[in-house]
Amino acid sequence: xxxxxxxxxxxxxxxxxxxxxxxxxxxxxxxxxxxxxxxxxxxxxxxxxxxxxxxxxxxxxxxxxxxxxxxxxxxxxxxxxxxxxxxxxxxxxxxxxxxxxxxxxxxxxxxxxxxxxxxxxxxxxxxxxxxxxxxxxxxxx
Amino acid sequence: xxxxxxxxxxxxxxxxxxxxxxxxxxxxxxxxxxxxxxxxxxxxxxxxxxxxxxxxxxxxxxxxxxxxxxxxxxxxxxxxxxxxxxxxxxxxxxxxxxxxxxxxxxxxxxxxxxxxxxxxxxxxxxxxxxxxxxxxxxxxx
DNA sequence: CGGCCTATTTATAAGCT
DNA sequence: TAGCTTATAAATAGGCC
Numbered sequence: 001x002x003x004x005x006x007x008x009x010x011x012x013x014x015x016x017x018x019x020x021x022x023x024x025x026x027x028x029x030x031x032x033x034x035x036x037x038x039x040x041x042x043x044x045x046x047x048x049x050x051x052x053x054x055x056x057x058x059x060x061x062x063x064x065x066x067x068x069x070x071x072x073x074x075x076x077x078x079x080x081x082x083x084x085x086x087x088x089x090x091x092x093x094x095x096x097x098x099x100x101x102x103x104x105x106x107x108x109x110x111x112x113x114x115x116x117x118x119x120x121x122x123x124x125x126x127x128x129x130x131x132x133x134x135x136x137x138x139x140x141x
Numbered sequence: 142x143x144x145x146x147x148x149x150x151x152x153x154x155x156x157x158x159x160x161x162x163x164x165x166x167x168x169x170x171x172x173x174x175x176x177x178x179x180x181x182x183x184x185x186x187x188x189x190x191x192x193x194x195x196x197x198x199x200x201x202x203x204x205x206x207x208x209x210x211x212x213x214x215x216x217x218x219x220x221x222x223x224x225x226x227x228x229x230x231x232x233x234x235x236x237x238x239x240x241x242x243x244x245x246x247x248x249x250x251x252x253x254x255x256x257x258x259x260x261x262x263x264x265x266x267x268x269x270x271x272x273x274x275x276x277x278x279x280x281x282x
Numbered sequence: 283c284g285g286c287c288t289a290t291t292t293a294t295a296a297g298c299t
Numbered sequence: 300t301a302g303c304t305t306a307t308a309a310a311t312a313g314g315c316c
Contacts, residue, residue: 110275134251
């Protein structure tokens, strides 16, 4: 769309590349705005120049955040950042800890003992005896 | 860019709107690809049709995830705030559950009994007795 | 840089199948 | 509904300031 036709491959001349980026970046943001208005579509665009400068567009009445949330639900792809991963990992870790305690509690309450080995039963018995002993000492005071 | 000029406002005819969406969506994705190649730019585009169908583009050699990470760093805007909050809330909830179980376990093991009321001590004693009873029944089999 | 200009290339609106 | 066509509107390459 210009004085000459260009091939779609990296523009080697740094200056031309910058100029073309600037023009086309504006073009894309404009197109994004147009389709969102014309077609009632939700659009999110994020562009970084090769120099690392950021430009973005998001359709009115929503937010990039909401669009991306929808993207994840819809595509099944996960966009989480590192923080999310670490939070998710922590949840997994705590839940596991939780499960283990749950099991230990049940055992101490005499539940779910069927799958245990005699040795394990003895350890539980000792724990219960110790508990009772400590308790009685406390009650004696 | 067509047989007639159109105003940039919502296309009321549902059928025309769908057709225009389809054409322009392709146009934007093409433009996004072109600028990423021509100008060595990182581009991410997410589009939802008004019917909720998803289309997206991401420049080669990166990922939406990485682009968004960069977006957050660069813009200072937090995209995942809501998600973070809900994950953090879940962690808090589980941790509290965790703490309660921790305390119950300690009590059953005869620890940290100082602050308890006689009534509570009796409940623990009953729990321990019940546990032992169940255990002995199991061991007797 | 960021605009302006304008010859050309592209995108696309409307129509047709 | 999805393509294909074509007249026309828009985008933009290359210049210039």
